[in-house]
Amino acid sequence: MDHRTLSIRGIARLAMQEVLQRLVCFLGLMMLLSCESLKLVDVPSANQNSRVNHLVIHFTSEGFEESLTVLTEPSPNPVSAHYLVPEQNDLSYPFKSLRVHRLVEEQHRAWHAGESQWFNESSLNDRSIGIELVNRSQCRRATGDSDPLPKLVQQCRFLPYPDDQIDALIELINGILERHPEITPLNIVGHADIAPNRKVDPGPLFPWKKLHSAGIGAWYFPGDQAFYLNHLKQHPIDTTTAQQALAFVGYPIETSGTEDAASQRAVRAFQMRFRPDQYSGFLDDETIAISLALLNRYRPMLLGDLNLPTRLID
Numbered sequence: 001m002d003h004r005t006l007s008i009r010g011i012a013r014l015a016m017q018e019v020l021q022r023l024v025c026f027l028g029l030m031m032l033l034s035c036e037s038l039k040l041v042d043v044p045s046a047n048q049n050s051r052v053n054h055l056v057i058h059f060t061s062e063g064f065e066e067s068l069t070v071l072t073e074p075s076p077n078p079v080s081a082h083y084l085v086p087e088q089n090d091l092s093y094p095f096k097s098l099r100v101h102r103l104v105e106e107q108h109r110a111w112h113a114g115e116s117q118w119f120n121e122s123s124l125n126d127r128s129i130g131i132e133l134v135n136r137s138q139c140r141r142a143t144g145d146s147d148p149l150p151k152l153v154q155q156c157r158f159l160p161y162p163d164d165q166i167d168a169l170i171e172l173i174n175g176i177l178e179r180h181p182e183i184t185p186l187n188i189v190g191h192a193d194i195a196p197n198r199k200v201d202p203g204p205l206f207p208w209k210k211l212h213s214a215g216i217g218a219w220y221f222p223g224d225q226a227f228y229l230n231h232l233k234q235h236p237i238d239t240t241t242a243q244q245a246l247a248f249v250g251y252p253i254e255t256s257g258t259e260d261a262a263s264q265r266a267v268r269a270f271q272m273r274f275r276p277d278q279y280s281g282f283l284d285d286e287t288i289a290i291s292l293a294l295l296n297r298y299r300p301m302l303l304g305d306l307n308l309p310t311r312l313i314d
Contacts, residue, residue, distance in 0.1 A: 052106065053182040054121070054128035055173065056113055058191045059135035059201040060084075065092035067134055071103055080104055081112040081130040085169050087162060090134055098168050106179065116194040117252040118187070124194055129176055129183075133169065135159055137203050158203040166207055170214045177216070185218040186250055186298050192269040193251065197262060200269070204276035220274070224293035225286075227311045232285045241306055242283045245291040246270055248302045259283060 060067040064086045071080050084101040086093045104110040112130030113123075121127065139156040177183055190206065191199040212219035240257040246266060247253050253266035264281030271279035274290050295303050300310045 050180045050182050051127055052129055052180045053184070054118065054124050054187045054189065055176060055180075055183050056116075056124060056128050056130045056189055056191055056194065057169075057202050057206070058112060058130065058132045058199075059137050059203060059206075060132050061136060061138040061201075062134075063092045063136065064090045064134050067132065068101065071132065078111060080110045081132040082106055082110050083129075083131045083172060085131060085133045085165055085172065087134040087165055089162065093134075098164055100168055100172050106176070113191070114195060114198070118189060118194045119248075119250040129180070131169065131172065133161065133165065133202060135161060135202070137201070137205070139200055156200060156203075158205045160205045161202075161207065166210060170211060170216060173211070173216050174214075184298075185212075185216075186294075188217040189250070190269070190273060192272060196252065196265040196269040200272070204272040204279055206273075208273050218294060218298060220290055220293035221297060224296045224311050225289050228289040228292040228296070228308075229285055231309070232289060237288065237306075237308075239283060242288045242291075245288060245295060245306060248299060248306070249291055249294050 058081065060070075062070065064084075067084060071084060080103055082102065082104045084103055086095075086098055086101070088098050106129055109125055110130050111125060112132070113125045113128060116122065116124040118124060137156070137158045173188070188211075191201045192203075208217060209219060211217045238257065239259060240255050243253050243255045243257070243263060247255060249270070251266045251270055253263055256263065259267075259282055267283055267287065268279050268281035270291065271281070271287055274294075275287060292303065292306075292308060296311050303310050
């Protein structure tokens with residue numbers, strides 16, 4: 001066996017040792033990765049739903065550019081929404097076609113509802129999607145008035161919503177409802193509905209009835225309203241029961257039996273939505289009949305708690 005043979009065998013041995021060392025290192029690395037990477041097995045449970053079960057509609061009171069800034073940039077009192085729907089004729093809107101802007105992912109919590117309540121739920125930021133519509137409607141306070149909402153409806157200026165903006169909103173909401181089927185018709189609300197002491201948006205010019213015609217949100221059957229209007233003429237109910245009916249629909253109203261400022265604001269929010277041509281804030285038979293018609297359609301079991309009949313046939 002000559003030196004040349006030994007040299008070849010030595011080289012082969014060294015090469016084999018290097019290969020083994022690399023193999024050991026590779027196996028060690030794989031073992032380390034297997035320890036750090038937890039292997040999960042997906043077994044979807046039937047016992048679950050989306051955290052999102054409300055949808056809240058707002059108006060911005062400002063133009064597009066300022067609204068986008070307020071809703072996206074840091075500030076001492078930060079606010080946000082999941083979506084911003086522009087108005088095409090807004091001079092600060094930079095695009096030729098109307099484009100909905102997504103500001104917060106739907107699975108994340110946006111800061112749009114504030115202190116709020118609807119039926120048995122409170123703090124609706126935790127369970128809702130918020131949509132802001134660019135609309136310059138706003139209310140002003142009288143000089144020296146520290147009240148968060150004007151006492152007089154005349155201090156509010158409401159502007160209409162363009163058809164293309166509402167069409168874009170309907171398309172947006174239809175997609176949201178497909179992704180979050182837990183959002184029921186009664187849980188599609190305006191900011192005023194869930195915070196009547198602080199807010200009036202989206203105001204009496206927002207076309208709730210048009211949205212309902214597109215399959216979005218709650219509305220009453222005219223036959224049910226007529227039935228309860230006739231019933232109230234024969235069997236009037238007291239203020240406490242009328243307030244309780246609005247509370248059963250969802251509105252945050254105290255069943256005090258007194259039509260104080262807080263009661264008037266809750267009633268005004270209801271009227272702006274379901275009877276927008278008259279929103280005095282005071283209870284009357286037509287307002288009460290609409291609330292009972294809504295209960296008859298969506299929560300008929302609660303009519304019994306009010307000692308009121310249900311109407312079975314539309």
